[in-house]
Amino acid sequence: MSTPVSPLAPKSLPEVPAVPGVAFATAEAGIRYKGRTDVLLMAFAPGTTAAGVTTRSRCPSAPVEWCRDLLKKGKAKGLVVNSGNANAFTGKKGRAATRLTAEIAARALGCKPNEVFLASTGVIGEPLDATRFEGVLEQTASRLANGPWEAAARAIMTTDTFPKLSTATVLIDDLPVTITGIAKGAGMIAPDMATMLSFIFTDAPLASGVLQSMLDKAVKTTFNAITIDGDTSTSDTLLLFATGAAKARGVPAIKDPTDPRLRAFRRTLRAVMADLAEQVARDGEGARKLVRVHVNGATSKKSARRIAMSIANSPLVKTAVAGEDANWGRVVMAVGKAGEPAERDLLSISFGDIRVAHAGARDPAYDEATVSDYMKNDVIDLTVDLGLGRGADTVLTCDLTKEYVAINGDYRS
Numbered sequence: 001m002s003t004p005v006s007p008l009a010p011k012s013l014p015e016v017p018a019v020p021g022v023a024f025a026t027a028e029a030g031i032r033y034k035g036r037t038d039v040l041l042m043a044f045a046p047g048t049t050a051a052g053v054t055t056r057s058r059c060p061s062a063p064v065e066w067c068r069d070l071l072k073k074g075k076a077k078g079l080v081v082n083s084g085n086a087n088a089f090t091g092k093k094g095r096a097a098t099r100l101t102a103e104i105a106a107r108a109l110g111c112k113p114n115e116v117f118l119a120s121t122g123v124i125g126e127p128l129d130a131t132r133f134e135g136v137l138e139q140t141a142s143r144l145a146n147g148p149w150e151a152a153a154r155a156i157m158t159t160d161t162f163p164k165l166s167t168a169t170v171l172i173d174d175l176p177v178t179i180t181g182i183a184k185g186a187g188m189i190a191p192d193m194a195t196m197l198s199f200i201f202t203d204a205p206l207a208s209g210v211l212q213s214m215l216d217k218a219v220k221t222t223f224n225a226i227t228i229d230g231d232t233s234t235s236d237t238l239l240l241f242a243t244g245a246a247k248a249r250g251v252p253a254i255k256d257p258t259d260p261r262l263r264a265f266r267r268t269l270r271a272v273m274a275d276l277a278e279q280v281a282r283d284g285e286g287a288r289k290l291v292r293v294h295v296n297g298a299t300s301k302k303s304a305r306r307i308a309m310s311i312a313n314s315p316l317v318k319t320a321v322a323g324e325d326a327n328w329g330r331v332v333m334a335v336g337k338a339g340e341p342a343e344r345d346l347l348s349i350s351f352g353d354i355r356v357a358h359a360g361a362r363d364p365a366y367d368e369a370t371v372s373d374y375m376k377n378d379v380i381d382l383t384v385d386l387g388l389g390r391g392a393d394t395v396l397t398c399d400l401t402k403e404y405v406a407i408n409g410d411y412r413s
Helices: 062-071 091-109 136-141 149-155 208-220 245-249 260-282 301-312 315-322 328-337 368-374 402-409
Strands: 022-027 039-044 049-054 078-085 116-123 164-172 175-184 197-202 237-242 290-298 348-351 354-358 379-385 391-398
Touching: 022 136, 022 149, 039 091, 039 136, 039 149, 049 062, 049 208, 062 091, 062 116, 062 237, 078 091, 078 197, 091 116, 091 136, 116 197, 116 237, 149 164, 149 175, 164 260, 175 245, 175 260, 197 260, 208 237, 208 260, 260 290, 260 391, 290 301, 301 315, 301 328, 301 379, 301 391, 315 328, 315 379, 328 348, 328 354, 328 379, 354 368
Parallel strands: 078 116, 197 237, 290 379
Antiparallel strands: 022 039, 039 078, 049 237, 164 175, 175 197, 290 391, 348 354, 348 379
16 A cells, blocks of 8 residues: 655656766665665766765664765766665674675676675664665666756655655866755654665766765755654765766866865755755655644754753644644753743743744733734644743644654654
């Protein structure tokens, strides 16, 4: 039985152009799912550079450890992503499966195993049978092409209800380059660099150190600023690849992260990442509402982030939103439990433009009918002003519905 598409899904998928230097194809390896693609094979042009961030979980998957080793060199020839099995908490068998997957992919692509990045997503604790890739990756390599990107995004889905894609064109020295990304994630989402995977590609000729610098900064306000259920996956992986193919069109190679020619590229990269991150939040398991939690007036940005996450991860706040109840008392609770500086009598809380609480009490102008009407919207802006300083931050989350429990209660069934 197919899962209904999230009501928060984009109305249409973007037209995604080819990224010079990137070719890919998908296949059915039968890892867990039947009748759908579950493996993505990508090949990169010679000289492709790579950067990435991975989960801070103390129980990382075998593919995460593999990627960490490869990132030290900052070079890539290929990428294999499988869905249905995370190859996490699988011990020596998991590491052996990772190695075998890389060896099979390397033979198919004509490169070395340590030039192929790997990512796996799905059930934790079940051994991955890498022999399923035998023959499949070789046949897939014979079909490599520069599109369609929707197929790549679908192959990496697990409980996602729609493929997540984003693309943009930006100028470097008045010459266009492309930035395109795909992502997957719907549950076990509280990236802390879940189940959250994202891969971004550009034809710009950028050194791996340049990519890493931009990625480290942009992830803080994009993928690390979303939460669906507060659970950080063992598999979180975000990789950025630069093929350098645009150099043939005159785009200059850049090796310095502070090069002023990168200003527009840096902004555009962040915008692509923010778009993908929001799509992940919109596809939260069972989600019916996207919630933007804004915290202002904190003593620092770090404090604002902690308070915003406390609110966004509160089951009581999230179920209130699901029930279209502007229960600001639960927001007060979440602020108070965060362990950050807060003064009850300075606190203000708003849903949309409607202030519901102020100066430690219900707002004098509070009107139940008005705020109840606002809570029927698909997108809810929840704002807390602490009145203590200039620290501010925003976190994206979603409501918590009965469907979330059903999806996760039946996940391994």
